[in-house]
Amino acid sequence: MGLDSVELLFEIEENFGIQIPDLEAEKIYTVGDFADTIYKKIKTVPNQKCLTQVVFYRIRQAMVIMGNVRDNISPDSKISELLPIGNVQAEWERLQKEVQLKFPELVKMDIDKTIEQEVKLFGIKIYKRTEPVTEHSIKKLIDWVISLNFKQLIDIEQISNKYEVERIVAGIISEKMGIRINKIELRHSITDDLGVD
Structure with missing residues (x-):
């Protein structure tokens, strides 16, 4: 993991209030991997609104x-x-x-x-x-609008599903790494496709 990847990891941990051990972090290659790792570590709250x-x-x-x-x-x-x-x-x-x-x-x-x-x-x-x-x-x-406005639209303390985690992760990557939201897909490699070292 390069410095940008480490900075991104810290930002995500801070936003979600979780810790991702180094061994788990080394296995994160794609945006979707990030979302999967986070989703496993948080509690979800049922929500009636879609x-x-x-x-x-x-x-x-x-x-x-x-x-x-x-x-x-x-x-x-x-x-x-x-x-x-x-x-x-x-x-x-x-x-x-x-x-x-x-x-x-x-x-x-x-x-x-x-x-x-x-x-x-x-x-x-x-x-x-x-x-x-x-x-x-x-x-x-x-999808893009939700990612760009995740702080306004999603209560991070009341996550109700994996989709919300995916949108927050994409929003953080866009915001912190300066990558256009329309260039971020769950299948994209953090380093190879998005250029985060």
């Missing part, structure tokens, strides 16, 4: 205010198909303001659809651009 449902309703209500038909908005709906035509950045900010929660930042390809996904030099692919945020589903947006 967090994803609450956030979905807030997003749907905001999209209706922005001119969408309520029945056309589902968790599987593509974000770009629900944003009004025009200035994507301004509409994204308006949506975020209506929902009153922090949203992931848009990438260049969200704003300019003519940008190619691959960056090439002399015909050789150098790297692939970050996939547009708005090309994902509302369900994915809900």
